[in-house]
Amino acid sequence: MTRNPDCEVFQDQLDALQAGALPEEGIEQLRLHAASCGDCAMLLRVHEHLAAPALGDLEAAVPDEMVASVWPRVRAEIATGESVRLRESRGWQGWSWLAPAVAAATLLLFIGSGLMYQEVRELRRRETALVQQVAEQERWLAELDLRTSTDPVARTAGLAGRPTWERALARRRSVSVAELARMLGSLPATTTIFDASDTEALYRNLPSWLAAAVENLATEVPTGDGLQAGELTRLVETLGVDSSRRISTTRLLALAGGSAPGFDLSPGAL
Amino acid sequence: MEERELTALAAAFQRGDEDAFERLVEALTRPLIAMAYRYTGDWEWARDLTQETWVRVHDRIRRYDPVRSFRAWVYTVHRNACLSHLRRAWVRYETMPGDDALGRAIEPAADPLADLERREFHRRLLIAMGTLSESQRQVFARVYLEGVDQKEVAQALGIKHTTLRATLHFARKRLAAALREMEETP
Structure with a gap:
């Protein structure tokens, strides 16, 4: 239905008709509009359908027998409702064994759940310990990877908290013997580069061509407290290695961390 | 029966007087059946719904406030029962009024074809009310099915008369559209 002004007037007239306050000419107008408008014709049909018979006439048409039949039916339904409720309540008496059975089942379930809970707790404790172990091992593996990584950024990040010279080395892929000597020279002579255990591992793994030379020096350089920067400078100078030779910083860092047992110090590797 | 007498009987029933309840049933059953017939178009359903209403009244009499009209309270309970019936019918169309054998026995139709047409239109109208x-x-049912004056309905619903008229206009438009759609797709 569109917002046709005639349709709006029709609705108002329908209200008046419904209230019995529409004059004859209004009813005529109403019918004229309905004849040309499908929706309004339908509204008029609804009105006429529901207007007759009037509710008062309808009341009079209700047979006395039908009215009289309602009370016995209501009374029977109310009584039946009560009897159904009573029957339902009595019905539960035949199931008297059910309550203790349910209680026993509940108790068993409760005990079973408790035992299962203990078991689960123990498994969780073991799981937590294993996870911690795995995490610790992963941490060590990551540290090893970082020390030997060829990526300067990763290596620098992995050396947080380490000595300055180690971090300086980590920024470069390789360093020449001359640069290394300069670096060692710039450090205070007493700075420990290799601790006692690192020094021992260093000597033990030296290749034979270098071992003899170092062995002579070892008599002069005490290694009980490790190797300091000054001692290492002298060692490098004494060895007479070509100063332009470049050494991989990865290998040097692994050496410094003592993380590369059996490292190769052969000229080719250096 | 006067409103004052109805209220007194209802108060007596609230105090446990079952005879008072029977007298209330006798007094109001006829208008309730007529009203339910407007909602269903079927005498069988009208009687069943009236019976259902009285059982509800019996169960809920403690909720009735004797300060208010008992007749209005019962009509509200009855209207809700009728509308609930229609809601169920809107879900399952098969319960819509159809072959009303009791109705034919009560009022044999002078023109069976016109009677059939009238019943079919009423069935469609009730289906359309579902939209x-x-x-x-609520407004349409009170004004058209129960024939209550618009101003009284507005007062009962606590709304302005103009609001009620606007609601009624929209309801009629929607009904007309639904009925016309049903006519086009029988």
């Missing part, structure tokens, strides 16, 4: 909103349905 209305709850407020539209």
